[in-house]
Amino acid sequence: MTTVVAQGTFDVLHPGHVHYLEAAAAMGTELHVIVARRENVTHKEPPILSNRQRRDMVAALKPVDEARIGHAEDFFVPIREIDPDVIALGYDQHHDEEQLAAALDEAGIDCAVERASGREEVRDDELLSTGRIVERICDERCD
Template sequence: MFVSQFDGSDPVAAVRARCRLDEEYVRDRIGGLISNGLADSDTALSELGRSSLRVVLAGGVFDIIHPGHIHTLRAARNLGDVLVVVVATSGTAKKMKKRMPLHSQDQRRDLVGALSTVDLCLVGEEGDIFRTVERVRPEVIALGYDQIHQEKFITDGCRRIGLDVKVARLQSPVPEISSSRIEQEYGDSIHGI
């Protein structure tokens, strides 16, 4: 239901597609959420329902998806109930990587969103990461092992928008793998030269 409130999808259809459950079973479970005050309707969580979820937010460019991303996203998913991943806009990606990304922001969103560990994938907003943070309202922000963001910058920014967020710096069992290293090693072939 959390994801459906963002993307407008039918929560019954989304759960059935993801978990292969019987429609009647899913509707009964949603009915239970409504009767317990955790949902306002069959498509919207109540404030109580939303507060009972631990939402984890992770972000990155994700231009070349590699094993380090998979490990990091699995670790982020294990920190809560819902994993929301924010893909950097093409403009932000260019600023960070000093080059245009290989894939458009929509392609990167679709690729990351197709990963089974990801519940929702969004394209970030240009210029201010905290607009997306405010929209998602996570309890945890997971930073990858190679992300340059400092935890204090994130916690201070969240406090400014009225959120008490925990920041988790994730480790990777394969820290030697990064998009930048892959590009350095295979740059010409990646760029079609």
């Protein structure tokens, strides 16, 4: 069995999230997803939806075997608990593969780091960013 971990904010689910999780699931036989806690999201605007709601939405997706909310203080706690063979990064996630691999090694966690591909076919009407979805809602619904 090959265990894969994917992680992210997953605020407003969109086709890019589904592609990422399908690609991550294809890297192994079991996919665990760690949903970032709202209070730990510092690289972009914090999520609109609650931790629980985002976890529940991700858990409902077909490729996902298990979803959990990340640890409040230590990124590595759930990774140690899951003990993955692979950590799958989204194609546009801000993490650097080499830096993450070095941090995992330093923490004594032995697993590969792979990056999922982007979607090959993106239709003109698709929004593959939560930020762009929020902007569109504001543009079309807010006065």
